[in-house]
Amino acid sequence: MFRHSLLLLAGLAAGLSALPAMAHPGVPHVHDLASGLLHPLTGWDHLLAFVAIGMWSAQQSRSAAWTLPLLFLGCMAGSAMLPSLGMHLPGLEPGVAASVALLGLMIANGFRFASGLSAAIVAVFAVLHGYTHGVEVPADAMGAWFGAGFIAATMLLVAGGLLLGKLAEWRAAGRLVRVTGSMIAMSGVVLLSSAM
Known part of the structure; x- marks a missing residue:
C-alpha cells in the first residue's frame, strides 16, 4: 500500500510539473464540442x-x-451564464485552486456535514468553476457546443470520482481514499501558490 502511494504521489508531482498549473492560459480555446470535451x-x-x-x-x-x-453540475452550468449578465466575480483562479485544496482535505478527513452545508459548499465550488468558463465562452452556437462538451466531460469525471469513492468503500480501502484526498489537497496548495 505504501509503495503504491509513493508511486501515485510521484506520478502526480511529475504531472503537476509537466502541465500548466491552470486550465486558463489566457488564450482563446473555445472552438467546438470536441474542445469542450x-x-x-x-x-x-x-x-x-x-x-x-x-x-x-x-x-x-x-x-x-x-x-x-x-x-454541482447544475450550479456550474448556471453560473457559466453569469458573465453574459454582466456579473463579475473577483479572485477566480485562487478560488478554483482553493476549492481543490479544500476538497482534498475534506476527502482525507472524511468530513460529513449537514445536507444544507454540504450543498452550499458544492454550490460555491461549482459557481467558481462555472463562472471561470463563462468568462471564456462566446455567446454563440460554438460557445453552446463547447459548453455542452464541457458539461459532458465534467459529468464523466465526477461520475469517475463517485465510482472511485464507492469502490474504495466496498473494498474497505479507506486508507487509499485518505491518501488520495491528501494528495489532492497538496496539489491544490501547489495550484493556489501558482495562482497568487
Whole structure:
C-alpha cells in the first residue's frame, strides 16, 4: 500500500510539473464540442476538482452521494451564464485552486456535514468553476457546443470520482481514499501558490 502511494504521489508531482498549473492560459480555446470535451482534461484544477467532488460525495449519505454531483453540475452550468449578465466575480483562479485544496482535505478527513452545508459548499465550488468558463465562452452556437462538451466531460469525471469513492468503500480501502484526498489537497496548495 505504501509503495503504491509513493508511486501515485510521484506520478502526480511529475504531472503537476509537466502541465500548466491552470486550465486558463489566457488564450482563446473555445472552438467546438470536441474542445469542450477535452478542456476539463487539460488542467489539473478542473480534473482534480471534478474527480474530488465525486469522491467526497461518495463519502456522504446515500442520497447526498447522488444529489451533490447533480447540484454541482447544475450550479456550474448556471453560473457559466453569469458573465453574459454582466456579473463579475473577483479572485477566480485562487478560488478554483482553493476549492481543490479544500476538497482534498475534506476527502482525507472524511468530513460529513449537514445536507444544507454540504450543498452550499458544492454550490460555491461549482459557481467558481462555472463562472471561470463563462468568462471564456462566446455567446454563440460554438460557445453552446463547447459548453455542452464541457458539461459532458465534467459529468464523466465526477461520475469517475463517485465510482472511485464507492469502490474504495466496498473494498474497505479507506486508507487509499485518505491518501488520495491528501494528495489532492497538496496539489491544490501547489495550484493556489501558482495562482497568487
